[in-house]
Amino acid sequence: MTRELTVPTAADADEPLLNSSKGSWQEEGEIGAEEIAGSGTSLSQPIGDEEELNPHRWIILSAMMLAVFMQVLDTSSVVPALPMMQGNLGASPDEINWVGTGYILSTVIVLPMTAWLSRRFGRRQYLLGSILLFTAASILCGLSNSLSMLVLWRIVEGAGGAGIIAIGQATIVEVFPKKQVALTQAIFTVGVMAAPTLGPSFGGWMVDNYSWHYIFLTKFPLGLLAAYLVGKYLHDSPHKNVSDVVDWAGIISLALGLGCMQYALEEGQRYDWFNDPVILKVTILSVVSLLFFIYWQLNPKNSAPIVDLRVLRDRGLAVGVFLNLLVGFALYSAAFLFPVFVQGVLGFTPTESGLALMPGGILTGVAVIISGQLIQRGMQPRNLVLFGIPIACLSMWMMGHLTPLSSFNDAQFGLLVRGFGLGFVSTPITIASFATLRGKQIASGAALLNLVRQLGGSFGIAILGSYVVSQTDVHRADLVTHLSIGNTDFQQRIAIQAADLGSKGMSVVDSHLASLALISHEVQRQASTMAYNDAYMLVGLALAMVFPAVFLFKKRDVA
Numbered sequence: 001m002t003r004e005l006t007v008p009t010a011a012d013a014d015e016p017l018l019n020s021s022k023g024s025w026q027e028e029g030e031i032g033a034e035e036i037a038g039s040g041t042s043l044s045q046p047i048g049d050e051e052e053l054n055p056h057r058w059i060i061l062s063a064m065m066l067a068v069f070m071q072v073l074d075t076s077s078v079v080p081a082l083p084m085m086q087g088n089l090g091a092s093p094d095e096i097n098w099v100g101t102g103y104i105l106s107t108v109i110v111l112p113m114t115a116w117l118s119r120r121f122g123r124r125q126y127l128l129g130s131i132l133l134f135t136a137a138s139i140l141c142g143l144s145n146s147l148s149m150l151v152l153w154r155i156v157e158g159a160g161g162a163g164i165i166a167i168g169q170a171t172i173v174e175v176f177p178k179k180q181v182a183l184t185q186a187i188f189t190v191g192v193m194a195a196p197t198l199g200p201s202f203g204g205w206m207v208d209n210y211s212w213h214y215i216f217l218t219k220f221p222l223g224l225l226a227a228y229l230v231g232k233y234l235h236d237s238p239h240k241n242v243s244d245v246v247d248w249a250g251i252i253s254l255a256l257g258l259g260c261m262q263y264a265l266e267e268g269q270r271y272d273w274f275n276d277p278v279i280l281k282v283t284i285l286s287v288v289s290l291l292f293f294i295y296w297q298l299n300p301k302n303s304a305p306i307v308d309l310r311v312l313r314d315r316g317l318a319v320g321v322f323l324n325l326l327v328g329f330a331l332y333s334a335a336f337l338f339p340v341f342v343q344g345v346l347g348f349t350p351t352e353s354g355l356a357l358m359p360g361g362i363l364t365g366v367a368v369i370i371s372g373q374l375i376q377r378g379m380q381p382r383n384l385v386l387f388g389i390p391i392a393c394l395s396m397w398m399m400g401h402l403t404p405l406s407s408f409n410d411a412q413f414g415l416l417v418r419g420f421g422l423g424f425v426s427t428p429i430t431i432a433s434f435a436t437l438r439g440k441q442i443a444s445g446a447a448l449l450n451l452v453r454q455l456g457g458s459f460g461i462a463i464l465g466s467y468v469v470s471q472t473d474v475h476r477a478d479l480v481t482h483l484s485i486g487n488t489d490f491q492q493r494i495a496i497q498a499a500d501l502g503s504k505g506m507s508v509v510d511s512h513l514a515s516l517a518l519i520s521h522e523v524q525r526q527a528s529t530m531a532y533n534d535a536y537m538l539v540g541l542a543l544a545m546v547f548p549a550v551f552l553f554k555k556r557d558v559a
Contacts, residue, residue, distance in 0.1 A: 063229035076199025106158035133160030135223025142216030186372025197361025201354030257289035320433025328456025360419030367423020381428035388424025396540030
């Protein structure tokens with residue numbers, strides 16, 4: 001990339017430029033996206049265009065990473081603790097699932113409103129309030145002694161955590177100069193990717209050695225430090241709402257639509273989807289509410305829409321939203337499949353499944369940093385995505401060929417390949433999506449990108465959860481057809497096992513029944529393995545579908 005860039009003067013630009021007299025964005029930091037486009041340079045690294053360069057921007061980045069690490073760690077570390085929570089709180093399996101469902105429901109409802117809330121209350125105040133709310137709710141979760149209190153504070157926690165990633169990501173785009181945004185987005189992504197890798201191991205270790213309460217209580221020092229750094233060093237964005245009008249119709253329809261959709265996705269499999277009248281009614285309400293929401297947000301009579309859907313007119317963001325939906329499907333669903341498969345079929349402990357995930361997460365962080373450096377040096381973001389997707393597809397093919405005899409190293413190797421491939425996908429998509437956004441569009445774009453990734457994950461988990469169950473039944477039925485009286489291998493296996501059990505003191509009848517039970521268990525194990533293999537191949541297919549859409553990103557000229 002060239003070391004110097006001539007910036008148009010204020011007289012030549014559509015809007016006045018900040019600090020334009022020095023004529024070099026390397027020294028001055030931030031200029032508008034339109035001015036960069038006019039100069040013929042790459043838009044791969046977006047920036048804010050109306051904000052003075054913050055001298056404490058690296059401290060702000062550290063605070064954002066700390067806050068997002070805390071938020072994502074909380075989400076992933078709770079899963080291994082659910083069985084202990086269920087026992088301690090005297091909850092049923094359906095009831096304890098609300099510890100996760102309540103959190104996700106509030107997150108998806110608040111996420112699309114984060115840009116409006118940031119403009120309404122000010123970026124600094126809203127981000128600071130989100131961190132403090134999340135931290136306080138985490139402490140109260142740790143102090144809860146009943147299921148109802150735990151679910152209540154998890155809902156509050158989700159509302160606070162929703163703004164941390166979206167506004168944190170938008171803040172980094174706005175406060176850093178153009179030449180540093182690719183690298184800083186990569187560093188920020190490392191924090192996002194590291195927490196899900198460490199979360200299961202952290203949660204399992206806490207449960208094994210202490211108590212599930214400490215999973216929440218340990219967030220206190222992290223939240224306090226992040227809040228202090230944000231309060232001291234971050235200043236408000238110049239993009240604030242000038243109107244006091246509140247779009248209550250938009251808020252209510254959005255909350256109903258996304259809340260009902262998330263509930264249906266979370267509970268659908270448990271209650272047999274649309275055969276359950278509640279799931280059916282909730283789904284209909286979700287569709288009607290979201291259709292009204294879209295209509296109302298685009299209606300000219302709505303003077304202050306809660307979500308700026310018009311920002312999707314930007315081609316880069318629209319493509320990024322679509323890709324993030326599919327990437328969320330692949331990322332979250334694959335992470336959901338692995339611990340269930342290795343613990344249920346391969347016999348891994350929760351700690352072992354967490355340790356198996358860790359090296360892949362580290363490799364993802366390395367790939368993310370490399371991709372950020374390459375983009376900063378002028379490489380097209382879409383080229384990196386085109387490089388990473390085939391690698392991620394290969395990893396799904398590898399995971400789709402595991403057997404009940406696969407070892408720890410076999411399972412871990414596929415995760416390593418997956419982690420390396422996804423490291424070249426997530427950050428470049430974000431950079432390309434933000435490329436031509438400016439001003440208040442950045443926060444709106446960040447909110448939509450994070451929302452669709454979350455929804456993609458919810459769709460993926462719901463779809464693959466049902467898919468594994470149905471495919472297990474299909475494969476079991478197919479395998480059972482080979483277990484007939486005329487199958488000599490089958491009869492010989494029964495006889496050998498029955499004789500072995502009889503030698504240990506079991507009666508002839510009991511040893512024969514026990515032998516049949518062992519074979520039934522093995523058939524179920526094989527059928528489950530084949531079903532999980534099918535699911536991984538389906539995830540690979542979803543990633544392959546992303547490939548052609550990447551070419552919709554505009555190729556930027558690099559000076």
